[in-house]
Amino acid sequence: MNLDFDFAAEQPKLLQLLLGVVAFCAVVALLLLLLDRVPMRRRPWPVVTILLAPALLLLTIGLIVPAVRTTLLSFMSGDGASWVGLDNYIWMFTQPEAVTVLRNTLIWVALVPVVVTAVGLLYAVLVDRSRFESLAKSLVFLPMAISFVGAGIIWKFVYAYRPEESDQIGLLNQIVVAFGGTPQQWLLEPPLNTLFLIVVMVWIQAGFATVVLSAAIKGIPAEIVEAARLDGASPVQMFFRVTLPSIRSAVLVVLVTQSIGTLKLFDIVRTMTGGQFDTSVIANEMYNQAFRYGETGKGAALAVFLFVLVTPIVVYQIRQQREAAR
């Protein structure tokens, strides 16, 4: 093994980091200096310009203009040279490989939010006011800190396959073999492989649901719980008649945020299957079309479709937040 790693070769990067941090300090210092020079009793515009200009400039260059350009690109050919009308959208809804992508995304959005919420709610109720509550919640919450790529590798290892005659190294196949089954290549067989990818997303996100729902459960007024208990409600009745109605809005928050996250999902599919074997989803296909096949138009159309799908959900979420704030 050759271990002569060249640390000197990494120095330019650290220099660049230093440059970045110095630039940051300089920009902030300049803005604060300008801010101090502006007298208070005048009109607000100088102050507003100093404070808002950096953010608005970056948003314009980084989001607003690109979003408009992407929308235009979605009506153009792959090289962006000629207008093709709705061709890219027609491709998206008619060609088998694109329709598979849309179908997979639909399966993801139908399953992930519901399963994540169910698991999170169940766990939150089960560990509520138990002795090890905070430890128990931390354990399930930890995957939230892990990258989707890392989680993808963790689960690829769980799904690892070895031929029947040799020892299994993947946990799932080992369990299957222990019960007398034959080992499977879990990620290669559609349509079930999409479900095995969905398991990874649920594993990552359940902790989020647990934390949000657990906080909501703790917020239920003690009098209500006490009254139900005095009336002799069973645990199941308690859950469906008292707990669930009281935390309705938190459940909605979880469902909504999970739907948005799932629609944009990219990393898990990319890491675990690369979108092969009929597992691709919109965000992954968008990347492939735009950045690997040079089909900018098709990629842009997929991005616009993603935007159209996400918008109503986000608008709904914003409304909920505003109501909650009131």
Next chain:
Amino acid sequence: MTTVSPAVTAVRSDARGTAHRVRKRLSGRAASAAAIVIAVLWTTPTFGLFLSSLRPEDQIKTTGWWTFFSDPQLTLENYQEVLFSTSSSSGRMASFLINSIVITIPSVLFPLAFAAFAAYALAWVPFRGRNWVYIGIFALQVVPLQMALVPLLSFFSEGVSVFGAQLLPAWELEGPARFAQVWFAHTCFALPLGVFLLHNFMSELPGELVEAARVDGATHGVIFRRLILPLVAPALATFGIFQFLWVWNDLLVALIFAGGTPDSAPMTVRLAQMAGTRGNEWQRLTAGAFVSLVVPLIVFLSMQRYFVRGLLAGSVKG
């Protein structure tokens, strides 16, 4: 309430006696068992990966990690190789680890500062059209990253030209200077959520405080630095952690703006490459994955309080 209710419960439940109590304890046990099953299911995969990363290469490839318990053998060789080996097939993960750090630090600092400035203006400087600007920034949360990628990349590589006239030149960044592209992209994408979060916290501060400072003749600079920033420090921490985890764990933005070479790509990009082309080199994958997990886990565990607070504020970026 607390003194009365146990007494009442005692009287009531007396009627149904011990049967009720037994059933309750049983359901308590079933609940604990179910909770333990979930907790085990959730931790085992990570534990398996961690244990495997410490096992010798030939063992990882031929036996499951659970055989460790009957035949315990540990080694740090996988970590040495994946981090420091210079052969092209190995991880060279140390390079990518440095890239991750170089990408992440400015990508957290810049949006934090710009979002704080903007949020202060929107919360405490009255001007015409303020609500509309706020709603506009807020609404940008709707735009998925995917909408911005292609044009932003061409902005870096070709500059801006309108009808053939070059308005802005291409950035043409080479080598380590490419990091600036990634910082720029992450900063842009982080601002809508950042402004929203910080504005929420800032606007809840009592108005009398700011008013009193104004009467005393403080400028906006002084109010912002001495009064507002210290008071919203927890919110800054919350957004900082969100952004840190987001950037450190990001794959999509890095793939497009940092490329795939050891010059500038972060660990996530390298791991995704290794999972694809060397999907069976588990000794490198397990050790490499664990290296990338350790940093966010430490940050997360030490600042979990702020993270949870942010989640409960209903803010999740996607």
